[in-house]
Amino acid sequence: MGGVARRVGVVGIGLIGGSVALAIRRARPDAELVGVDRGPALERASAMGVFDRLGSELSTVASSDFIVLAAPVRQNAALLPRLGEALRSPALVTDTGSTKRVVLEAARSLPPHVSFVGGHPLAGAARAGAGAARADLFEGRPWLLTPCDATRGPADLERVRVFVAMLGAQPRVIDAEAHDRAIAFLSHLPQLTASALMHVVGCAVGERDISLAGPGLADTTRLAASPPAIWRDICATNSDAIVPALDALIETLTRLRGDLSTGDVIAEVFGSAGRWRGIVERSTATDEDE
């Protein structure tokens, strides 16, 4: 896999971009690694001590042959045309955003010497920012890949596949529409639910009684620590898939609400949920370090 990525550029150095950089450096000590970010994030990236060169302009990655866009989704989409202009020689670009259709649409305007494959690592952590980055963040985790019109050939998809495997992830190709719909349920709905639940519970019980919270509430609301800025972008670029997911949850909660005394809906929903939970436990049994 020596030739997959000799000169790697990372644009947006938070938890994901920082972990990509650490994982590359671990796998390819000799790769040239440059990064782009701004303000305090650039200072934190510098403190990581893993980049050969850092800058606040896209020209910093102008001579990279493999670029990872790891800013929030709408920033990635807005950066793509400018990145296309900045890149002087043939380059392969991928991203790490949680929604795929918007960035794939933006990739249509890329010049012919720039190829694009969408990407989405299914990895996260309780903390945001480069300070929480880890070389093993992607270890054993799925990394979804969405080839598109701007993918200049099957060899480019293969290069991205080898690249993410090099970071420890398990690549899997998926259509962008199917991706956005599945992730609305698997990731976006749990996030919105955890945040809504934490907000409602906190406001209702207040500071004194929140200390009664046990491990159940703590688990259920762990995602509520996620940064709002990233989620504004995700929700704005996937609202048509998130709305039906929210509707399905609201409908189930409403059915439970109407049947608390008899318990028939409780039996049905808890029975179904228990079976699905068993499957989730078996499939995430190796992720307990999260």
Added chain:
Amino acid sequence: MGGVARRVGVVGIGLIGGSVALAIRRARPDAELVGVDRGPALERASAMGVFDRLGSELSTVASSDFIVLAAPVRQNAALLPRLGEALRSPALVTDTGSTKRVVLEAARSLPPHVSFVGGHPLAGAARAGAGAARADLFEGRPWLLTPCDATRGPADLERVRVFVAMLGAQPRVIDAEAHDRAIAFLSHLPQLTASALMHVVGCAVGERDISLAGPGLADTTRLAASPPAIWRDICATNSDAIVPALDALIETLTRLRGDLSTGDVIAEVFGSAGRWRGIVERSTATDEDE
């Protein structure tokens, strides 16, 4: 605390009743410990090897001076009048149910020589049944106590307080109404939400794609493994407090649904949720073994 409970009876030997028995045995090796349950649960209780005597009738605890009711809430309430008849000498009874008003109402019919103090240990585990019982389940956890008309004097409240402290818990007295309202938000709403979410996500994505689930979904749905039978009882005996909690969550989810594109509600709800989450993290920081 030698005289708090010489002859202890446990009625209902699942996760909680079994853990109470193990914690008593650890703290008071010389106490007489008897238990009541039926069928396979009685066999599992026997396998624990911690009880001096076991039986399937309430008469088994007739000579106990301290009885812990640890069956589902409505069973506890139904058992109380019969327990009152079965007890031959003065005894103090407490329970471990997640709702308090219904059992306190049932306690009004107890004869004068039987005293009652409601109790609710805020402890849980991912697994149900005596097989999952642990002597340290209550270590450092709050144990809410609700004295009532059937509490025959302040000395009885003090005895229960000393008893739960002996099990490692932190006793805290609370009014039954306030208890049921706060716990509807702190425990019942998270449980219903986790089960509803797991049901909706599983049904939407199916067996193949559920394997993409990451630690976020796994955390948010951990409670979905809870046994339906216990929750039918809890919901049936606290529906008037759970309905407003569900309404508040449905309202917040509906507001998020209507604002996915602009993100103002996301910013508001995630901001509030992040602040409450910080408080929950600090207050449950020692519970990471759960």
